[in-house]
Amino acid sequence: MGYLFELLGEQSVIEPVYQEEGIGLRVDGRITDLDFKDLGGGEFIFEVEGDIYPVRIATSGDSVFIHSEGESYEILAINSLEKVVEEARGGSSSDSLIAPMPGVVIRVEKKAGDLVKRGETILVIESMKLQTVVTSFRDGLVRSILVEEGGGFEKGSVLAVLASDEIEEDQL
Amino acid sequence: MIMFAKRDQEAAFATIILDGLSGQTRRVRLMEKVLIANRGEIAVRIAKTLRGMDMKSVGIAHEYEGETPATRCVDELIVLRGDSPIAAYLDAKQILEGARERDVDAIHPGYGFLSENPNFARSTRELGMTYIGPSPEVIELMGDKILAREFVSKEGFRISPSEEEEEDPLSFKERSEAIGFPLLLKAAAGGGGKGMHIVRSAKDLVGAIELAKGEAERYFGDGRIYAERYIENPRHIEVQVMADKAGNCLHFFERECSIQRRFQKIVEESPSLALDKKLRRKICSEAVGIAIAAKYENAGTIEFILAPDGEFYFLEMNTRLQVEHPVTEMITGRDLVELQIRIARGEELSIAQEEIKTKGHAIECRVYAEDVEHDFSPCIGRLVDVREPVAEFVRFDSGVAKGSDVSADFDPMLAKLIVYGETREEAISRSVESLKQTSFLGVNTNLAYLSRIVAHPAFVKGETDTGFVARHKLDLAPKELSTKKRRMLLAAAALSNRDFRERVEAVPEPYASIGDWSN
Incomplete structure (x- = not known):
C-alpha cells in the first residue's frame, strides 16, 4: 500500500506502518521516526529523528508545497502504487504490464502460456526498496514474460504481455 | 502645510496658500485625480502616496487579468481591451482615451511600459493633462544611448574614454x-x-x-x-536626482546596484561601501550637473560605472522612477513619489541640499518568480500561499497575493523586500532573516538564492561588482538536501495529501494518529 511522491526530480515510496504506538511512515523503505504539531494556518513543527523543522505547507491538487528553513519545495503526489500500475496498463486497450518505476525483478511466478485469473500474481518487483506484486488485470493467457528474476528494468518497461482476446478465445 | 484655497474657474489651476501665517500664495496645476499607467507593485506603491495626498487614483488592468492588489487599491479602474495584456499596457491611445473619459488631471507612468516613451509624455500634455515626469525632449535625448553619451561628453562630463x-x-x-x-x-x-x-x-x-x-x-x-x-568588474553606482521647473536640482545620494543576473539588478543598497565622503560628493555633484545641463525636470537617475581605481563614467540616465527607489526613501525619509507629484503640479523644491541627510543603511532584494538553477528562466503558477515578512524595519512592496496567477504575460518580479538597519551589518542580518520568513508557495522563486547572496562572505565584506553572481556561482547554488530532511519533506507531503490521509485514517484509532493532525 505504498504511495509514490516526487521531490526534486526523484521519486520515493511512502507507506503507512501500523505500530502499537500509532502509525509510522516508511519512507524509501526506511521506517521514519516522526512526530509533528499543527500550529494552525498551515504552520507545523515536524520532528524527524530528533531534528526539529518548522514548516509551512500549502496544497494544490496533487502538489504539496512546503517552505522550510528559507527554501521552498514542491512535492508531487504521483499516486498509490497500485493505482500507478493500473494506469500504466493503460486500461483494457493494452495487453502490456508496464513498470511504474525503475526496479529489479524479485520473482517470476508465471511463464508464457500459463492461464491466469484476474488478480493473480504474475511477478514480484522491487522498486525503491519496496516489493510490489504485479497481478493480472484480467483473466487470460500469459503470452510472454519479458524480464527474468534478478534482472533490472526502467520506468515504462514492458514486464509482461497478456494474449489478446481473439487469441485467447482460440486457445481456450 | 499646503492648502488649496481657490479653484480657478477657467483653467485647471488653483491658488494654494504656501504659508498659512504669511499668506504667501502660488498658482499650481490642479491635481485631484491621477491615472497610474502601470500595474503590480509600483501601481500599489503610487496609489498609496496618492491616497496620503488626498487625491483620487485611477488604475488600469487588462480584461483578462483578475483582481490584483493593484486593482483593489485604486479608487477607479479602467479595463483595457486588446489581444494581449502586455500590448494593452503599451496602448497609449486607449489609456489616454480612458484618462480623458474619467476626467483625469495627471498621469503617473511608473517604470517600464510607457514610462520612457516621449510620445506618450507629449500626448498626455497635448490633451491638457499633466505628465508626472520629465519633458518629452529629455526623454528622447536620454533614450538614445549614443546621443546621451555624446551630450554628456560635450557638456564636459566623464564618459569612458x-x-x-x-x-x-x-x-x-x-x-x-x-x-x-x-x-x-x-x-x-x-x-x-x-x-x-x-x-x-x-x-x-x-x-x-x-x-x-x-x-x-x-x-x-x-x-x-x-x-x-575596458573596465573589469565595475560597480554599478547610480544617483537619484530630483529637479523642479524653476531649475532647482537636488540629489538624494547614491544606490549601488552591482548585484545583477542576466544584466538585471537583483540586490540594491544605499549607501555604497565603495564611496568615501569625497568620492560621494564628486559623483553626486556630477549627476546634478548632468541633470541641470539637460534642463531636467522631475525624478531621474544617472547611472555610472565605477572602476576599481575609483574612476567613474557616465553610463546612462533613466528618465523615470526606478524600481529600487525605496532604498533611497528608507535612508533619506523622503517620499519620492510625493516629490514627483509636487514638482509636476508646479511646486518648487522647498528643501536645500544640506537638508537631505541619510540615516542608516537599506538593502532591497527583488523577488522573482524564476528558476535559479535553469538560467533564471521565468516561472509561472498560481500562488497558493503567500507570507510577507512583518517587522518595523521591513518594507515589502508586493504586486501579488494569495490566489494570484503568475503568468508569462508580464515581468516575473513579484515583490521587493526593503530592509533597514542602523549599520550595513544589521541590514544584512535583518535581510537574511526576513527573506527566510517570506514565502510564495505555488511557484518557484529566487528567495533562497537572494538570502545566499546577502549572507555570502564576499557580500558581507562589500566585495560587490557586476561579476559577483558569476564569480560565486558555486557558493550560490542550492545546497544538496540531506536524506533526513528529504524524509521529513516527503512525510509532511504524504500527510498533507488527502488521498494518503484518507487511506491512513480509514484505520481505526489508536493507529490512525500521528502527531495532532487536524483536518
Missing part, C-alpha cells in the same frame, strides 16, 4: 594606447558581443586591430572600429 579609428587611422594605435590597457576594441556598428576584443597589452594591439576590423567587416559589413577603456 574612447577613440575612433575613422578619425585618423594612422594615429589610431597611438591614440588607443593613450587610453590605457586593458582596452576594448568594438565594431562601430556592433552589438551582442560580436566583434569585441579585449586587449591587455601594447604588443597585442596591432594584431587585435586587424582582427577586429576584419570581424566588423564580416559581421556588420562596416569595418569602422573604436577603442574604449
Whole structure:
C-alpha cells in the first residue's frame, strides 16, 4: 500500500506502518521516526529523528508545497502504487504490464502460456526498496514474460504481455 | 502645510496658500485625480502616496487579468481591451482615451511600459493633462544611448574614454594606447558581443586591430572600429536626482546596484561601501550637473560605472522612477513619489541640499518568480500561499497575493523586500532573516538564492561588482538536501495529501494518529 511522491526530480515510496504506538511512515523503505504539531494556518513543527523543522505547507491538487528553513519545495503526489500500475496498463486497450518505476525483478511466478485469473500474481518487483506484486488485470493467457528474476528494468518497461482476446478465445 | 484655497474657474489651476501665517500664495496645476499607467507593485506603491495626498487614483488592468492588489487599491479602474495584456499596457491611445473619459488631471507612468516613451509624455500634455515626469525632449535625448553619451561628453562630463579609428587611422594605435590597457576594441556598428576584443597589452594591439576590423567587416559589413577603456568588474553606482521647473536640482545620494543576473539588478543598497565622503560628493555633484545641463525636470537617475581605481563614467540616465527607489526613501525619509507629484503640479523644491541627510543603511532584494538553477528562466503558477515578512524595519512592496496567477504575460518580479538597519551589518542580518520568513508557495522563486547572496562572505565584506553572481556561482547554488530532511519533506507531503490521509485514517484509532493532525 505504498504511495509514490516526487521531490526534486526523484521519486520515493511512502507507506503507512501500523505500530502499537500509532502509525509510522516508511519512507524509501526506511521506517521514519516522526512526530509533528499543527500550529494552525498551515504552520507545523515536524520532528524527524530528533531534528526539529518548522514548516509551512500549502496544497494544490496533487502538489504539496512546503517552505522550510528559507527554501521552498514542491512535492508531487504521483499516486498509490497500485493505482500507478493500473494506469500504466493503460486500461483494457493494452495487453502490456508496464513498470511504474525503475526496479529489479524479485520473482517470476508465471511463464508464457500459463492461464491466469484476474488478480493473480504474475511477478514480484522491487522498486525503491519496496516489493510490489504485479497481478493480472484480467483473466487470460500469459503470452510472454519479458524480464527474468534478478534482472533490472526502467520506468515504462514492458514486464509482461497478456494474449489478446481473439487469441485467447482460440486457445481456450 | 499646503492648502488649496481657490479653484480657478477657467483653467485647471488653483491658488494654494504656501504659508498659512504669511499668506504667501502660488498658482499650481490642479491635481485631484491621477491615472497610474502601470500595474503590480509600483501601481500599489503610487496609489498609496496618492491616497496620503488626498487625491483620487485611477488604475488600469487588462480584461483578462483578475483582481490584483493593484486593482483593489485604486479608487477607479479602467479595463483595457486588446489581444494581449502586455500590448494593452503599451496602448497609449486607449489609456489616454480612458484618462480623458474619467476626467483625469495627471498621469503617473511608473517604470517600464510607457514610462520612457516621449510620445506618450507629449500626448498626455497635448490633451491638457499633466505628465508626472520629465519633458518629452529629455526623454528622447536620454533614450538614445549614443546621443546621451555624446551630450554628456560635450557638456564636459566623464564618459569612458574612447577613440575612433575613422578619425585618423594612422594615429589610431597611438591614440588607443593613450587610453590605457586593458582596452576594448568594438565594431562601430556592433552589438551582442560580436566583434569585441579585449586587449591587455601594447604588443597585442596591432594584431587585435586587424582582427577586429576584419570581424566588423564580416559581421556588420562596416569595418569602422573604436577603442574604449575596458573596465573589469565595475560597480554599478547610480544617483537619484530630483529637479523642479524653476531649475532647482537636488540629489538624494547614491544606490549601488552591482548585484545583477542576466544584466538585471537583483540586490540594491544605499549607501555604497565603495564611496568615501569625497568620492560621494564628486559623483553626486556630477549627476546634478548632468541633470541641470539637460534642463531636467522631475525624478531621474544617472547611472555610472565605477572602476576599481575609483574612476567613474557616465553610463546612462533613466528618465523615470526606478524600481529600487525605496532604498533611497528608507535612508533619506523622503517620499519620492510625493516629490514627483509636487514638482509636476508646479511646486518648487522647498528643501536645500544640506537638508537631505541619510540615516542608516537599506538593502532591497527583488523577488522573482524564476528558476535559479535553469538560467533564471521565468516561472509561472498560481500562488497558493503567500507570507510577507512583518517587522518595523521591513518594507515589502508586493504586486501579488494569495490566489494570484503568475503568468508569462508580464515581468516575473513579484515583490521587493526593503530592509533597514542602523549599520550595513544589521541590514544584512535583518535581510537574511526576513527573506527566510517570506514565502510564495505555488511557484518557484529566487528567495533562497537572494538570502545566499546577502549572507555570502564576499557580500558581507562589500566585495560587490557586476561579476559577483558569476564569480560565486558555486557558493550560490542550492545546497544538496540531506536524506533526513528529504524524509521529513516527503512525510509532511504524504500527510498533507488527502488521498494518503484518507487511506491512513480509514484505520481505526489508536493507529490512525500521528502527531495532532487536524483536518
